[in-house]
Amino acid sequence: xxxxxxxxLSRRQLLASSALASLGxxxxxxxxxxxxxxxxxxxxxxxxxxFYGTHQAGIVTAAQDxxxxxxxxxxxxxxxxxxxxxxxxxxxxxxxASGEQIPGDASPAYPPxxxxxxxxxxxxxxxxTFGVGPTLFSRPAVSGTAAPVSLADLPAFDGDQLDPxxxxxxxxIQACADDAQVAFHAVHNLARLGQxxxxxxxxxxxxxxxxxxxxxxxxxxxxxxxxxGTDNLLAGDTAEIAQFxxxxxxxEPHWMVGGTYLVARRIRARLELWAATPLGGQEAAVGRFKxxxxxxxxxxxxxxxxxxxxxxxxxxxxxxxxxxxVASPLANAxxxxxxxxxGFADGVDPVSGELDAGLFFICFQKDxxxxxxxxxRRLATNDALHGYLVHTSSGVYACPRGLSPGEGWGQVVLx
Amino acid sequence: xxxxxxxxLSRRQLLASSALASLGxxxxxxxxxxxxxxxxxxxxxxxxxxFYGTHQAGIVTAAQDxxxxxxxxxxxxxxxxxxxxxxxxxxxxxxxASGEQIPGDASPAYPPxxxxxxxxxxxxxxxxTFGVGPTLFSRPAVSGTAAPVSLADLPAFDGDQLDPxxxxxxxxIQACADDAQVAFHAVHNLARLGQxxxxxxxxxxxxxxxxxxxxxxxxxxxxxxxxxGTDNLLAGDTAEIAQFxxxxxxxEPHWMVGGTYLVARRIRARLELWAATPLGGQEAAVGRFKxxxxxxxxxxxxxxxxxxxxxxxxxxxxxxxxxxxVASPLANAxxxxxxxxxGFADGVDPVSGELDAGLFFICFQKDxxxxxxxxxRRLATNDALHGYLVHTSSGVYACPRGLSPGEGWGQVVLx
Numbered sequence: 116x117x118x119x120x121x122x123x124l125s126r127r128q129l130l131a132s133s134a135l136a137s138l139g140x141x142x143x144x145x146x147x148x149x150x151x152x153x154x155x156x157x158x159x160x161x162x163x164x165x166f167y168g169t170h171q172a173g174i175v176t177a178a179q180d181x182x183x184x185x186x187x188x189x190x191x192x193x194x195x196x197x198x199x200x201x202x203x204x205x206x207x208x209x210x211x212a213s214g215e216q217i218p219g220d221a222s223p224a225y226p227p228x229x230x231x232x233x234x235x236x237x238x239x240x241x242x243x244t245f246g247v248g249p250t251l252f253s254r255p256a257v258s259g260t261a262a263p264v265s266l267a268d269l270p271a272f273d274g275d276q277l278d279p280x281x282x283x284x285x286x287x288i289q290a291c292a293d294d295a296q297v298a299f300h301a302v303h304n305l306a307r308l309g310q311x312x313x314x315x316x317x318x319x320x321x322x323x324x325x326x327x328x329x330x331x332x333x334x335x336x337x338x339x340x341x342x343x344g345t346d347n348l349l350a351g352d353t354a355e356i357a358q359f360x361x362x363x364x365x366x367e368p369h370w371m372v373g374g375t376y377l378v379a380r381r382i383r384a385r386l387e388l389w390a391a392t393p394l395g396g397q398e399a400a401v402g403r404f405k406x407x408x409x410x411x412x413x414x415x416x417x418x419x420x421x422x423x424x425x426x427x428x429x430x431x432x433x434x435x436x437x438x439x440x441v442a443s444p445l446a447n448a449x450x451x452x453x454x455x456x457x458g459f460a461d462g463v464d465p466v467s468g469e470l471d472a473g474l475f476f477i478c479f480q481k482d483x484x485x486x487x488x489x490x491x492r493r494l495a496t497n498d499a500l501h502g503y504l505v506h507t508s509s510g511v512y513a514c515p516r517g518l519s520p521g522e523g524w525g526q527v528v529l530x
Numbered sequence: 531x532x533x534x535x536x537x538x539l540s541r542r543q544l545l546a547s548s549a550l551a552s553l554g555x556x557x558x559x560x561x562x563x564x565x566x567x568x569x570x571x572x573x574x575x576x577x578x579x580x581f582y583g584t585h586q587a588g589i590v591t592a593a594q595d596x597x598x599x600x601x602x603x604x605x606x607x608x609x610x611x612x613x614x615x616x617x618x619x620x621x622x623x624x625x626x627a628s629g630e631q632i633p634g635d636a637s638p639a640y641p642p643x644x645x646x647x648x649x650x651x652x653x654x655x656x657x658x659t660f661g662v663g664p665t666l667f668s669r670p671a672v673s674g675t676a677a678p679v680s681l682a683d684l685p686a687f688d689g690d691q692l693d694p695x696x697x698x699x700x701x702x703i704q705a706c707a708d709d710a711q712v713a714f715h716a717v718h719n720l721a722r723l724g725q726x727x728x729x730x731x732x733x734x735x736x737x738x739x740x741x742x743x744x745x746x747x748x749x750x751x752x753x754x755x756x757x758x759g760t761d762n763l764l765a766g767d768t769a770e771i772a773q774f775x776x777x778x779x780x781x782e783p784h785w786m787v788g789g790t791y792l793v794a795r796r797i798r799a800r801l802e803l804w805a806a807t808p809l810g811g812q813e814a815a816v817g818r819f820k821x822x823x824x825x826x827x828x829x830x831x832x833x834x835x836x837x838x839x840x841x842x843x844x845x846x847x848x849x850x851x852x853x854x855x856v857a858s859p860l861a862n863a864x865x866x867x868x869x870x871x872x873g874f875a876d877g878v879d880p881v882s883g884e885l886d887a888g889l890f891f892i893c894f895q896k897d898x899x900x901x902x903x904x905x906x907r908r909l910a911t912n913d914a915l916h917g918y919l920v921h922t923s924s925g926v927y928a929c930p931r932g933l934s935p936g937e938g939w940g941q942v943v944l945x
Binding site: 225235469 | 596598636637638639640641642644645646647648649650651695696709710711714718721722725729730731732733734735737738748750751752753754755756801802805806807808809810812813820821873875876877878880883884885887
């Protein structure tokens with residue numbers, strides 16, 4: 116006996132989402148009710164993040180609670196195969212963001228079109244963000260396509276211990292959702308759609324979002340126990356987002372105008388060493404109080420950071436090497452980043468016996484050389500936190516502008 | 531300037547929890563409102579799971595959404611050091627389950643007593659479950675203490691590809707919570723308290739709970755896309771829980787009466803092979819319809835499984851090798867398990883290039899030899915799913931009875 120309604124839930128879910136939207140519920144969630152820490156209200160009703168738009172979702176979208184970040188390498192020499200696959204990816208991403216399944220024949224004689232593990236989970240505020248790495252443009256399948264102007268491998272930084280298999284990649288997918296399984300499902304299905312054309316290179320699960328991206332979200336703590344991202348750029352900072360995030364350079368390929376650059380760094384934290392550091396030392400390294408997140412010398416998290424304030428003996432309250440001083444726009448020609456970081460815990464380091472855990476750092480910017488690279492150069496040299504951190508992966512990717520319905524990433528990037 | 535209220539939130543959080551309890555809110559959540567998929571209602575108000583009781587928490591407790599499972603080896607020859615550390619662990623676990631911090635000096639001159647990453651997260655329905663492995667009893671620090679009667683290494687099963695570093699361990703900690711960071715925080719702080727005495731051996735993050743443990747929880751899907759645990763033992767099946775889960779054998783050490791045995795298996799799923807299998811083949815391998823979870827021949831998930839039903843040509847509707855037939859109590863002398871499984875995704879297998887993802891399987895039982903081992907022997911030989919699964923870790927642990935306030939795991943197990 117076959118099930119009469121096999122694989123039809125997707126439409127019901129879509130209708131449910133639409134119904135929520137018509138009630139104004141989805142919009143409210145999307146703008147970012149104070150980070151719902153995975154707050155499903157009822158079954159699977161986490162809301163829908165629009166896939167289509169001027170910019171890609173997952174950048175200024177209120178940061179979801181879970182991340183699956185994956186990279187892929189082109190495994191085909193065929194331009195049309197790659198283009199078709201990337202178009203299929205964007206269509207699939209749009210469907211999954213709506214809580215729909217990958218469509219296909221539901222006959223028992225064929226493999227299911229969708230792997231199915233998110234079938235009852237709802238849209239989960241899924242966003243799927245796509246980027247292309249520098250190596251893509253040396254692939255035969257991409258021959259003749261101009262690379263984005265600011266897309267170049269990051270330089271080596273002092274202290275880097277990069278795992279090449281975790282780094283780089285011809286393309287990346289950042290899947291964020293309030294349900295970890297929804298984020299995994301998205302990457303799983305894109306990997307499957309890419310078989311033979313885009314080979315999975317690396318995959319990283321992240322939990323416990325740190326940086327907020329809207330004022331409605333409270334600041335969360337990273338695995339060092341500190342509030343992280345207090346001074347992040349926020350979706351509502353329209354002028355700053357235009358200034359620091361969205362590409363508007365006419366020398367860029369047309370598909371990068373409205374796009375941005377994503378930098379990803381897997382940053383292992385030496386948690387045992389950190390935990391053995393006195394509270395005062397931790398706070399001096401960060402430049403903030405651990406409990407409140409207030410800048411040293413302040414009382415409340417969002418008190419302005421006064422880098423010139425001095426205390427006893429005329430010493431600066433925020434020490435010279437404090438992270439927030441070295442990373443400050445004031446120390447970096449005014450440059451800022453839009454951050455979207457997640458914690459990770461991948462087990463035990465076989466050599467040291469220490470936790471292999473830390474922060475999977477993602478940031479978005481208009482120009483990686485002027486923004487991430489310039490800031491990270493200073494951090495790698497001067498930041499008191501640097502001795503507690505080991506960067507174990509690195510990647511930079513150009514994220515195209517957002518798509519309109521009917522457009523696909525293959526068509527837009529490969530023409 | 532010091533913060534006047536540094537590290538005092540813990541008490542406020544405790545008061546908040548008590549306030550919720552007095553409103554009857556905590557109880558309602560704990561019995562298991564339909565799995566809240568991490569449903570924080572407001573900030574950090576996920577409820578408290580009682581740490582103290584006849585049995586340990588985290589066994590029949592309504593399955594939380596996230597898992598961190600860790601194993602440790604004894605690194606000291608001192609019985610008193612081990613006993614003191616285990617007592618400190620249970621006290622810390624009780625505090626963290628209440629949403630409190632590890633207590634200690636909040637002076638800037640000392641390392642913080644708590645690592646702090648869950649400071650604002652609330653209790654998150656955290657449960658911390660403790661078990662001891664067979665190897666513990668050959669450690670000098672444990673000399674003279676009798677091992678539980680049914681605690682013995684699991685035999686090798688056909689197809690096992692066990693990673694020894696992920697397997698075994700002198701003790702285990704299962705931390706479950708509706709907030710992944712709360713679960714990580716618990717293991718992180720226990721690891722820190724154990725330094726020099728209990729060395730971290732392995733750590734596994736799991737997301738996307740599969741098996742429900744209460745009737746109020748809907749069945750979730752595993753990464754194969756199937757509802758998992760439809761026929762699980764449930765907290766409300768009091769007679770079956772007494773029959774299959776809680777140890778009541780008078781030959782056992784007194785601390786095992788009211789305890790249980792935990793088996794953990796990291797089961798990698800060959801997701802690429804599975805995704806290439808026709809829907810009918812997947813359903814035949816499981817014995818259930820993918821969409822509804824109904825047994826083949828049935829219409830609804832909870833329809834009774836009729837192993838004798840036949841279809842065309844007199845063939846069984848549930849094939850000979852179907853997972854639910856081979857794992858059925860009818861095929862296993864009536865034996866059953868209490869399951870608590872989670873999905874995992876640890877990246878890409880460096881050899882095959884395939885996803886290193888699957889199910890971190892945990893089950894509880896009165897007697898591993900009669901229950902998990904007997905059933906797994908049949909599954910490893912006859913289960914049609916077996917060809918899609920690779921067991922990459924294995925562990926068996928005796929979980930003591932629950933503690934009363936004032937008791938500790940060291941005192942109870944080591945005397």
